[in-house]
Amino acid sequence: MRAMPHGPTRRALLGGAAAATLACPALGGTRPRVVVVGAGFGGATAARWLAAGGVDTTLVEASPNYVACPRSNEVVAGLRGIEAQTLGYDALGRAGLTFVHGTARAVDAGARRVSLGDGTALPYDRLILSPGIDLRFDAVPGYDAAAAEAMPHAWKAGAQTVLLARQLAAMPEGGTVVLSAPANPYRCPPGPYERASLIAHFLKARKPRAKLILLDAKDTFSKQKLFEAAWARLYRDVLEVVPLAGGGQVSEVDPAAMVVRTDFAEIKADVACIIPPQRAGRIAAQAGCADRSGWCPIDPVSFESRLVPGIHVIGDAAIAGAMPKSAFSANAQGKVCAQAVIDLLAGREPETPRLINTCYSLVAPDDGISIAGVFRPTDGQLADVPGAGGISPLDAPDAVRRQEAAYGESWYRTITREVFG
Amino acid sequence: MSRRYSPFLLALALACGTAARAAELRPPPGASSCTGCHAQGAAMGALEGRSEAEIVAALAAFRSGERPATIMNRIARGFDADESRAIAAWFAARGSH
Structure with a gap:
């Protein structure tokens, strides 16, 4: 064995x-x-x-x-x-x-x-x-399963992920990428923001005149301060973030015209990644x-x-x-x-359990951040154990950020081996 | 930690002989989460086979902030000394593989 x-x-x-x-x-x-x-x-x-x-x-x-x-x-x-x-x-x-x-x-x-x-x-x-x-292909007007072939969600890994990667690689210089994040709850709370970071990294390196617009259906999100600090440091010229309060909720998409609409704007996208509610x-x-x-x-x-x-x-x-x-x-x-x-x-x-969660995200290659939590049943719900958990320090030195990126990679190898190996 | 058994369950456990022992071999609260990161060959290292004292001391040092950490300081604060000892004993008893 x-x-x-x-x-x-x-x-x-x-x-x-x-x-x-x-x-x-x-x-x-x-x-x-x-x-x-x-x-x-x-x-x-x-x-x-x-x-x-x-x-x-x-x-x-x-x-x-x-x-x-x-x-x-x-x-x-x-x-x-x-x-x-x-x-x-x-x-x-x-x-x-x-x-x-x-x-x-x-x-x-x-x-x-x-x-x-x-x-x-x-x-x-x-x-x-x-x-x-x-x-949920009934939640964003215009966004159904067919629309996802033009505007990938890439929120179930596989063909959709590859499609989005190919669209980004083939995008014209100076193009516009739209990425929309749903309201809570949804799979992988920090995921849209890691995606925004890494797409911005890609644009900066490969399509320096291109823009990424992040449309968010909420005003607060996981690891927010860490992401926002990284964006200000790394992606100021590439990434524009529109929170809910700024009109960030997508009201409609038109996949044939590659148009994404909010209550206040109509954006023509070269690549649109729409992460719908779930x-x-x-x-x-x-x-x-x-x-x-x-x-x-x-x-x-x-x-x-x-x-x-x-x-x-x-x-x-x-x-x-x-x-x-x-x-x-x-x-x-x-x-x-x-x-x-x-x-x-x-x-x-x-037995009354206690559970741990740890999530690593990259804000750039070799630049990692994390959130952790310890949870126990409290009043019929799984609640945070007070005093435990939280996000990486905002002022972590580069060496710690590199270490967290490496730990994220190690975690992936370990958990996939434990579950599928 | 809840260890309440009804008279029926207690009788059943005695009848079955091994039930009580099986209950004692259950992972203590929190322990089963650890192997999501900790394994042989991983950057975080396996916990199985480390001594109870070593794991208890590490968790205490992470909790107090005495030992530098990226994430274990945040996780260790979710467990008190008794809970840490139970987790440490469980991993120590599992030996190395």
Whole structure:
């Protein structure tokens, strides 16, 4: 067996005991079955933890491979190839779980069954949904799935990321790039601002007469002071930021004319990246786990849905209080949720968890910033542990910024190996 | 830390024998998040196999600001001395792989 960051060691410690517990005759003598839908940072993590804990685990994923969002802004800016973001599922198939390539079409929560596109039905004792996001193609007038081919969102890494990178590379000298950021909540809160930074870096280096206009549907955002300081230092002549209060909300797009409109302006773009509002992935709503916001309320101890018993929701789809929708959060939630599921199946009360999030962003190559948080259930929500977390110091010396950039790279290698390796 | 068990669950745990032990082997609050960054070969280094004392001391020094840090100062402040000790003991017990 290949040495995994948490494989054999945990199997020896936790797996043996938990497996014996789960096969306890008092519980009926059969191994409980858990189905996990979605093999991203949340679902794949949860499935691995369950399998290591002796649970009969089936992981359902529609895509042939995973294209990771963290670091994909570097692909947009021509600093990195998409292949470096593309991860196979082969290792998950060897992780002691059943990996099913298929689309989860519907959940029958009453019968505790997931049906797949090919008609297969997967029964479960508990279900974990980690479906990520769906882009809302009904939220910005003119911006539908077809419009995204002209004005990429690139908010699900893959073909869209490559499309945006190609458009930027092919853009005429002196062109205009429009980038729009949605209102909260959405996947990767600092992501639009890292993207603005790296596109500005690209323009400065390769298209020095070009401009980037960032249209924002809000006035405050993650790591704001750090981004704004970097923009003032590095991109003063390239980047124009229009916050909500300045009319930054996109009111309409016309992809045929490459026009982006706000209440106050009409901008002709050479490249337009429109990041629309989002909701939990389709299966979450189909299963009844999404509320009117489009996201999924959960119990902060077990991540069990507040709306449908027996179904847990993790990752971007969940309403996780103060925890941001990030790969790090999804990974941390995957482990906590899987352990809670093991405990519930064994008749134990899940322990009150504590979770960590860390997100690195680049403001330029080799120039990194971070935000961290520690979270615990408080009044039914995941809340910040007071006094912990926060952003990098504003006055960090260059050496620290380089170190944070390197730590961001290291984090990506570590987490992708832990989840997909 | 919640360790309340109903009489039914306690009886079940005793009947099953290993349930109580399995419960004790659960990661303490916060511990399972650490391996998102910390692993063998990573810039942040693996935690498994380090001694309990070493991890406790590192967390205390990060918390107080005595040890220079980029991010661990912000994270360590989310855990008190007892919570840090539980995390340290868990990683120390997992040994190196």
